[in-house]
Amino acid sequence: MKDKSAVVGLGYTEQGKLPGRSALSLYIEAGKNATIDAGLSTKDIDGLIIEPCPTDPRISAFSLAQEMGIELSFGADEQLQGASAGAIMQHAAMAVDAGLCKYCLCAFADTSYSSPGIGGVIYQVGGGINAAYGMFGVAASYAMIAKRYMHEYGATNRQFGTVSVTFRYHASLNPRAVFREPMTIEDHQASRWVVEPLRLLDCCPVHDGGRALIITTAENALQLRHAPVYIMGFGQGHPFDDPLRRKKLTVTGAVQSGKTAFAMAEISPADIDMCCIYDAFSFVVPLQLEDLGFCKKGEGPDFIQNGRIGLGGELPVNTSGGLLSEVYLQGWVGTHEAVSQLRGNCGERQVRGAEIVILTSSGGALSEHATVILRR
Amino acid sequence: MSTKMQKPLPGINKLNKPFWEATKRHELVLQHCCKCGVYRYPVGLTCPECVSDELEWRKVSGRGVVYTWTVFHRAYHPAFANEIPYAVVAVELDEGPRMITNLVDCQLANIKIGMPVEVTFEDVNEEISLPKFRPV
Numbered sequence: 471m472k473d474k475s476a477v478v479g480l481g482y483t484e485q486g487k488l489p490g491r492s493a494l495s496l497y498i499e500a501g502k503n504a505t506i507d508a509g510l511s512t513k514d515i516d517g518l519i520i521e522p523c524p525t526d527p528r529i530s531a532f533s534l535a536q537e538m539g540i541e542l543s544f545g546a547d548e549q550l551q552g553a554s555a556g557a558i559m560q561h562a563a564m565a566v567d568a569g570l571c572k573y574c575l576c577a578f579a580d581t582s583y584s585s586p587g588i589g590g591v592i593y594q595v596g597g598g599i600n601a602a603y604g605m606f607g608v609a610a611s612y613a614m615i616a617k618r619y620m621h622e623y624g625a626t627n628r629q630f631g632t633v634s635v636t637f638r639y640h641a642s643l644n645p646r647a648v649f650r651e652p653m654t655i656e657d658h659q660a661s662r663w664v665v666e667p668l669r670l671l672d673c674c675p676v677h678d679g680g681r682a683l684i685i686t687t688a689e690n691a692l693q694l695r696h697a698p699v700y701i702m703g704f705g706q707g708h709p710f711d712d713p714l715r716r717k718k719l720t721v722t723g724a725v726q727s728g729k730t731a732f733a734m735a736e737i738s739p740a741d742i743d744m745c746c747i748y749d750a751f752s753f754v755v756p757l758q759l760e761d762l763g764f765c766k767k768g769e770g771p772d773f774i775q776n777g778r779i780g781l782g783g784e785l786p787v788n789t790s791g792g793l794l795s796e797v798y799l800q801g802w803v804g805t806h807e808a809v810s811q812l813r814g815n816c817g818e819r820q821v822r823g824a825e826i827v828i829l830t831s832s833g834g835a836l837s838e839h840a841t842v843i844l845r846r
Numbered sequence: 847m848s849t850k851m852q853k854p855l856p857g858i859n860k861l862n863k864p865f866w867e868a869t870k871r872h873e874l875v876l877q878h879c880c881k882c883g884v885y886r887y888p889v890g891l892t893c894p895e896c897v898s899d900e901l902e903w904r905k906v907s908g909r910g911v912v913y914t915w916t917v918f919h920r921a922y923h924p925a926f927a928n929e930i931p932y933a934v935v936a937v938e939l940d941e942g943p944r945m946i947t948n949l950v951d952c953q954l955a956n957i958k959i960g961m962p963v964e965v966t967f968e969d970v971n972e973e974i975s976l977p978k979f980r981p982v
Contacts (some may be wrong), residue, residue, distance in 0.1 A: 599888065600946045601854040602976055605934045606922030613916035614936060621914070621959040666917035666931075714936050714944040715894070719914065 472734055475563040476691035476698035477809045477844070478684050479508025481577075485679030485797045486648040489584045493526040496579035496680030497534050504682040509695030510573060515684070517544040517571030519561055521554035521578040521800065525585040534577070544571040551833025552748060553706075553723075554578070555681075555801025556840025560704045562685040572686060578802045579680035609673055609751070611713055611835035613665040616753045619720045620667060623768035625753070627667050630771065631658035633752035634671045634794055636780045641791025643781070643819040648677065649795040672752040674793040681802035683809070699812045702737070702826070703843040705730025711837045722754070723839025724761035724830060731828070731841040732763070739763045742843075743824045744811060745785060746804030748832040749792040755779075758830055759787075762841070781819060789819045801831025801840070812846040851925040855974050862889040864903045869975040872967045874908045876941060877901040887943035906941045908965030909982070912949075913938040915957055937963055937979050951980045 481504030483496050497520065505512050518531045518540065531545040544565050550557045555578065562574035619625060635655050641647035653671065661671040691698035707726025709716045732738060739762060747755050756770025764785065765773040779787040790796040790807035797803060808827040810816050829842045858866050868875040876885045879893035880900040892899050915935040921927040933954055938944045949957060950966060963979040970976055 599856040600934075601923070602856055602970075602974075603934050603946055603948050603978075604853075604918060604923070604926045604929065604932055605946050606918075610916050610918065610934065614914045614934075617916060618914035618959070663917065663919040663931075666919060712888075714913075714946070 471563060471567060471704070472702055472736065473700045473845075474567050474688055475685055476688050476700045477559075478686050478691050478694045478696060478698060479504040479510065479682075480806050480809055481505070481507060481680075481682035482646070482806065483579075483680040485646065485799065486677055487583050488581070488678035491581060491584070491678060493523040493579045493581050494529055494534070494537065496581070496678070497523070497529060497577050497682075498538055500579065500680035500682035501534070501538060501575055501577050504575060504577075504684050507695070508573075508684050510684070512538055512540055515540050515573050515575045516542060517562065517565055517574030518542055519546045519548055519558045519574065519576050521558060521802075522547050522549050523579050523581070525581045542571070544574065550838040550840065552750060552800045553831045553833035553838035553840045555805050556704070556829060556831035556842050557706060557838075559683070559685060559701065559805065559842050560706070560840065563701050563704065566685055566687050572690060574685045575682060576685065577680070577682040578800060580676070580799060581678045582676035583678045607665070608835060609668060610665045612751045612754070613668045615713055615719055615836060616667050616751070619753065619757065622720055623771070625756075625771040627669065627672070628655065628659060629775070630672055630752040630756075631655050632774050633749065633755045633779070634658050636774075637749065637788050637792045638795045640781060640789045640819055641795035643817070644790050644796055647791040647796040649791065668751060668753075674750050674798045677798045679797060679799050681799050681806060683805060696813055697846060699809045700845050701842060702845050703731040703733070703735025705734065705841050707839045709837060709839075711834050713835045713837065720757065722757050722761045722836045723832065724758045724841065727830070727839045727841040728762040731843050735843040737826065737843070741826055742785070742828050743826050744789065744821045745787045746808045746827060746829045747787055747792070748801060748804065748830050749788055749794050750798070750832070752794065754832065754836060755787060757836070758832070762828065762830070781821065786821050789816065789821060804829045804831065808844050812844055853925040854923065855970065858973060861891070865889055866974060868903070868905070869967055869977055870973070872975065874906050874965045874977055875903045876906050876939075876943060878904040885939075885941040885943055887939075887945055906939060910937045910939040910963055910979070912936070912957060912959055912961045912963060913944055914959060917954060933957055935979070945977070948978050949980060950978050956981070
């Protein structure tokens with residue numbers, strides 16, 4: 471599948487706090503904008519895969535296609551939680567390569583910030599026996615992974631803070647970013663604990679917004695408005711959903727998804743110019759960098775220091791500000807930054823000479839994982 | 847309006863009934879695979895090693911170690927608001943499975959990964975006794 475398909479359109483909406491916007495309207499707007507960006511009409515779209523909306527799971531690829539007047543020759547709803555974006559790109563690449571459709575639209579929308587009563591609550595669920603012990607919310611599962619990791623490798627919360635501080639600086643250069651005010655490591659260390667060992671500034675918020683992108687074959691891509699961004703390789707890895715049932719709590723699905731993606735792309739971590747890493751929580755960035763092979767297991771918290779993952783560093787990561795500071799739209803923040811960087815459209819935050827980008831998305835508590843390698 | 851907010855309690859069903867009958871007697875029992883000998887938790891339909899559905903309930907040692915833990919500084923449920931900050935721990939039982947639980951007789955500052963613990967039971971109401979753990 472190496473280089474057989476390409477991303478040819480990106481769609482955005484307003485993002486952040488959008489009271490009154492329906493999820494359906496965000497899917498439609500993002501989808502329409504992706505077709506405009508590609509230089510296509512919505513009537514050219516014949517494939518559609520959506521990540522179901524957390525706040526309105528009634529919306530399907532088929533109901534959305536109907537609203538947009540699109541007759542599909544291929545469609546799917548794909549739920550891998552935060553890993554959906556990367557997994558959907560892979561499915562779309564395979565669908566266009568197999569000839570099931572020509573232009574596959576991939577879309578997501580969320581109104582978790584503004585939906586009263588459901589909003590953030592979706593990410594705070596608890597149930598069954600664990601709720602009796604006060605165990606609620608996905609952040610606590612991540613905190614348990616972080617605690618175990620700190621125990622095994624001697625990492626500190628201050629080291630994780632480098633991730634939050636670096637991405638906030640990147641966000642300050644991104645006009646689209648929700649959080650642009652400067653953050654220092656002292657600000658990070660002074661922020662309150664939420665679920666220890668995670669502080670408020672280790673955790674991403676929830677937001678409203680929509681994103682879409684279009685994938686077609688490498689051949690079709692050459693006819694369109696933008697220079698194609700080719701999909702070089704991809705893979706998935708899905709450790710058990712309940713982190714406590716994994717043999718090793720601190721090993722992510724990036725081990726398998728990265729291995730598969732690098733093998734398909736026929737490159738190694740040394741060939742990567744920059745990364746878009748799923749960053750719902752600060753500490754998951756060094757864990758994934760380790761598991762993708764950028765450094766040895768346990769070395770991630772040291773590896774990310776001294777400007778290495780910042781703009782101008784050896785391996786810039788999440789130049790948009792990521793989920794921590796640009797916006798929380800699950801895996802659909804990294805997808806758009808990776809493609810924008812490879813198009814050279816990132817203005818002040820452009821990584822000069824960026825030719826190959828690795829993109830990860832991750833769902834559950836590091837439970838589902840998808841990796842995509844892109845090149846210009 | 848002085849009614850104390852109730853903490854959520856587990857629902858008893860056909861599958862997990864033996865677990866809660868045992869905790870009522872202050873015994874910890876887990877499902878044990880008759881084919882391959884693996885213990886499983888949480889309660890489920892099959893053995894996660896060999897997918898056999900021949901599971902039997904066996905009393906276990908109730909001993910284990912703290913595998914990891916977190917401290918809640920925010921109340922996700924109003925019934926826990928007065929307990930903040932409180933710890934939730936994952937205990938790795940000697941038999942293998944890990945359980946989400948709380949420690950008793952242990953201050954937050956004294957919780958350590960790897961510390962040995964043993965089961966104890968909190969009688970919540972007539973139906974439910976919750977297994978919790980204390981340092982040994």
